[in-house]
Amino acid sequence: MVSLTIAGFLTLGIMSFVYKDNPVYKLCESIFIGVSAGYYFVSIFYQSLLPQLTDKIGITGELSDSALAYYRETGSLASPQWFNLIAAVLGVMMLLRLVPKIGWIARWPLAFVIGSTAGLRLIGELQTNIMAQIQKSILPLWDPQYIDGSLNMAASVGHSLTNIVMVAGILTGVVYFFFSKEHKGVFGGTAKVGIWFLMVTFGAAFGLTVMSRMSLLIGRLDFLLRDWLHLLG
């Protein structure tokens, strides 16, 4: 009950910003940031860092339960797991940024992180968001639909229209973002249609954003009215 009451007042404190910026809001905001940072630190330390180091490398001097189980399963503690120690060293090097005289050492692990992340994501983006999407965007403009072996005209027209809108949206959208030619004449008209497609997309995204934000507020109201004040059945 005490924790619910504290959570209730903190919720109201944060909501008070809607009326006006005020000290109560500032206090609640600071508590939120502090608690979040603390929670994240503890979670990452105990759930990620410690198991990755102690369970796999046996840094505590003896094999932990996880390492033993792994040993029983595989018959060995595979050598690649020692790479975790290299990661730990890189982590310590990153922290050296806090020491001004040798802060430059932090650039090495940073370079490693940037390089590996860029490489990892580059392939992912190419494979998932470019190649796969281009492949699935090559659609037939007439898409006949058969039900029990016979052509269903209504379904065929529906599917074909969907495909036409898709293809038109992609082509005109791409034309709009082609800036090496002045947007005039047929090219300009096509780009204008592209803008319309973009506007519809932004509208849909805005609508879903509104829905998302309302959902957050519903969640808080449900907490206040049901869990805290017990006003809802």
Place this chain on the structure above:
Amino acid sequence: MSLPETPTPRTGQDFWERLAQLDRRIIFAFIFLALAIPLFFTIRQPIAVSPEGRAYFEAIENLPAGSKVLLSFDFDPPSSPELQPMAEATFKQLLTKNCKLVVIALWPQGPQQAEKALAVALRDPQFKDLKLEYGENYANLGFMAGDEVVIQKMNSDLPSTFPSDYKGNATLSLPIMQGVKNYKNFDFIINFSSGFPGTREWVQFCVDRSGSKMIAGNTAVQAPENYPYVRSGQLKGLLAGMKGAAEYETVVGKPGKGVSFMGAQSVSHLVVILFVILGNIAYFASRRKK
């Protein structure tokens, strides 16, 4: 951070000019009431199930009984009004199919959200008597930092990526994890996501690289980014926001918070639409006067 000043209406202004400069706090008050009042009533409304929502349901329904499913909880409490109802209903449908469930999280608070959703599902009278055991029928491997690198690494060695579970047990000591090496040992993957890392990263580093089949539940604000994956077949189904949760609860036949919140959601949307229309009329009316 501070809010922009609300313009003070001047004397001599007509109704539309005053409306165009309406204090935003009045709009907030209307929205607040539009969301709060419907919560006191049971508003029943037809919930149309989208093709993506039906595909989500059917993907689970078509799983063979006893399938092993990996669920990733990549969200935190602020997104729970949208994603928690989906997660609860998903657990219920998976338990109906007698699936074995392995939960992980790429967000620190994900494991707690999973525990809460599992507890709700296990309290359901339908599963109360099944005597489902932790480690045998389901397990929570907890959170691991590293974002998309964790997804990538699980593809080569899942137990070494999650050496111990949320309760501190050795992952490989859990019966449900026996013989599990990577994604190939799971029949299906489900992701609940509200941002980064989330569905986009799962499609990139798991689906496209391991060939796994996956469905996802997203917050409404994130869903537009992931709809193309459904059309391309990279996702087998997608639930978008509270509406998606309500759709899924309807099709599963277990109405929960998703359905009950939709009344408040709809009323608030009507208020927003009303203000958008009034705002536009006020804008054009004041422009004509000028």
